[in-house]
Amino acid sequence: MSRSPILTRYSESGAVPGPGGFPSAETPWHFGDPLGEQRAAARGVIVVDRSDRAVIELSGDERLSWLHTISSQHVADLPDRRSAENLSLDANGRVEEHFVLTDVDGVTWIDTEGSRGEPLAGFLKKMVFWAKADPVLRPDMRVLTLVGPAAVTGPVADLLEIPADADVYRAGDLPETHHEDEPLGFWRRMPPLGEDRDLPVVDVVVPEFVLLRWWEALAEAGARMAGSWAHEALRVAARRPRLGVDTDERTIPHEVDWIGGPGEEGAVHLDKGCYRGQETVARVHNLGKAPRRLVLLHLDGSTDRRPATGDPVTAGGRAVGRLGTVVDHYEWGPVALALVKRNVGADVDLAAGAEEPVSARIDPDSVREDEHVQAGRAAIERLRSGAAPRDA
Template identity: 40%
Template sequence: MSTDARTPFAARPGFVADEATGSAAHFGNPLVEQKALIAGSALVEVPSRGLVTVSGPDRLSWLDSLTSQRLKGLAPGISTETLLLDPSGRVEHAAGVLDDGETTWLLVDAAAAPAFAAWLDSMRFMLRVEVADRTGEFAVLGAFADLSLPAADPAGVPLVWLDPWREVAVGGVGYAAEATHPAHDWTYRETLVTADGLAAVAASDVGVAGSLALEALRIAAWRPRIGTEADERTIPHELDWLRTAVHLDKGCYRGQETVAKVHNLGHPPRRLVMLHLDGSDNVLPAHGAPVSALDPKLGGEVVVGEITSSGTHYELGPIALAVIKRSVDVTAPLSVLADGTVVAAAQEVIVPPEAGAAAGVPRLPRLGAVRR
C-alpha cells in the first residue's frame, strides 16, 4: 500500500507530511504526540515497513535454517523477530515475524523488501515454499495498546505483530543491564490493515501521532532499526540484538559461527550507546554525524563513531543513538557535530565494553613464557 501525500490521515488537523514518505511527520506537536502514543491513546502510520510473505508447508523450517531465530514450530499468532546474516555474521536483513497458520509474514525495512524477497526466492530450490513482496497491499499502523484496529486476517488470525523488545527472548541474551532497561515499558505493536481499513481508521476519532514521535520513543527504548543503526559492518552483538533476534542454541544458519565466536570468546568491535545531547543550540545531529572523544595521547579530539538516529524526547530532551568503538571509556565525555555546531554529549551505556567472552575461557600462557 502506497504511503504518499494521499494518505487519508492528511485530512486530520495539523497534518505535516514527512517529505520522504508523504505520511505524517507530526500533527503540530511531536512531544504531545509522544505522550499520547506511550499512553496508548494514539496510533502512527509506519511507512518505513515493507512486507514479505512466505507460504507453503515448509516455510517455517526453511526460514529457521536460513535465519538467526528459532522459527520451526512457531505457533500461529505468536510474534518474534529474526535476522538474515551474511556468511561472516554481518546483518543483511531484519524482520519481525508473525505466522497465521498458512503464511509467515515478515515485517522488514521498506527499502530492503524487494532485495530480501528476491534473495529468499533464490534459495527455495525444491522446497514447498512461495515468496512474495506484498509491501503495496497493506498499511502498517503502530500503537502501544490494543486500539481495536481492523487488522487484516486472511487466515483467521489477526495480523498484529507484538514487538518482542520488551524482554530477552528464549534462547537470547541481553548485554544491556536489565534493571535499568527502558524497554520494560515498551508495549509497541504493529497492525496490518487493508486500504479500506486504513480509510476507516483515519475517519474515526482515534488519536494520531507522526513518525517523529515514534522515532523519539524508539531511541529512548534503545530499540535498534536496521535502516538506521546498521551498516555494512554490523554484527548483532553491537546493537544488543542477541536480546530478541538471535537464538543461541538453535541449529546451523548462515553467519552462526561468527555469532557464537564473538559471544563466547570475543567482544564486538563496536557498541551501541544512547547520547544525552546538550540542547543549548537547538540542533539535532543527522544520521552519520561524527562522534568524537578526547584522546589523552594525542591531546585532541578523535572520531570514535557516528550518530545513527536522533530525536527530541518529551522527558529526556534531545537524545541520539550512536555506534562507537568498544574501547571508548564509558565515562568519557563525547561531542557530536551537528549543522556545523559542536554539541556536547553524555553517553549512556547500552552494550558495555565487556560484552561477549561468555565462555570465560582462561587465557593460556604463551609458549616459553616464564611463570612468576
C-alpha cells in the first residue's frame, strides 16, 4: 500500500512507522508511548489507523446469493447494515482468503489484508460468470478502528451515532458531511479484543478524502491516537488470528477457530454447503481433529531478542509449530500467537525462534479443547459396538 495520509500528517509529531516487513508498515506503529496506548484502550478508547486494509465494493442484485455459493459463510440472507466474516478455501479446505463483509443500501463492502486485495478481487471477478454481481477494488476507501469501552458509549459513540443496543456485526451510516454526492462511509461493531475479549471494537470505513477529518474528529471526541502495535497486542491477547501472519499455506479453519456463523463470531457456517473446500471442513468436524491449534505463547522477557513470524516453535529440538504475530503486551511482556501440534500440552517447555531461540510456554487459558460430539465418530462407534441405529 501507499503511505497512509495519517502517518504522513503526524510523522513530525510522534508517529512512528511500522517495522520493515510488517504488513502495516505504512501506517503508524505507535505515537511515542506504545504501552500507554494499550492501557488507554483498556480504560477508555483508542483510534488506530488501519489504512493497510484493502476494500472491495460489490454491487449487483445477486451479490449476496452469488457470494454465498463461493464462500464459507451463510450470507445469502444477510440483512441490511449487518456484517459477517468469511473465508475462501482451496479444494483441500485450506484458507486462501479471510475477509469481512458489510451490506449497506444494496452494496456489499468487503475488506481484507492489503496484500490480498488484488488477489481476492481477481478471484471474485473470475467467479462471477453470469451472476448479477460486480466486484471492484476501491483503493480510495480506508479503515479506522476504535478499541475500548468508550468506543460504544459517550462522546465517541454519540459522534458516530451508534445506538446503545448495537451488537457485534451491526453496522450503521456515518453522519452526513458537506459532500452529499460522495459515499459517506459506515461504522460497524466487530468482535471484542483484549485478554478477556471484553474490549469493544468499532470499525469506521470512509473515503480517503474524509479520512483525516474523521481521525481528528474522533480524537477530539476523546479517542487517543494509537498505532497498530496496540491493536496487534490486544488482538494477540484475544487470540484472534491474522491472515498470512498467523496462518500459513496449510491452515484449515478449525485450527484457528474460524468455525461458526455470524452469531458465533466465526467465518465458516456448518449448516451450508456448495463451496470449495467444504469436504475438509465437514470431515474434520464430523470425524477427526485439526492437526494443529492456535495458542498464545508467553516468551522469555529477560532478553531483548524477539523471534520472528514464521520461525519454528520447538520442543526438545523437534519442530512442533510455527510462530505468527510476535508483539510486546503492556502487562504480559513479549507474547506471540503460534500454530502448534495438537498433542503439545501447556506444560511442555518450548523454544521459539530460528537462530537464537528464546524460551516459551503456552498460556493454558488459550488451549481450548473441542469437546463437541462428532456425529460421524459417534456413528462409527455405534457400528463397532453393534448398537442399533437411533432411528431403527
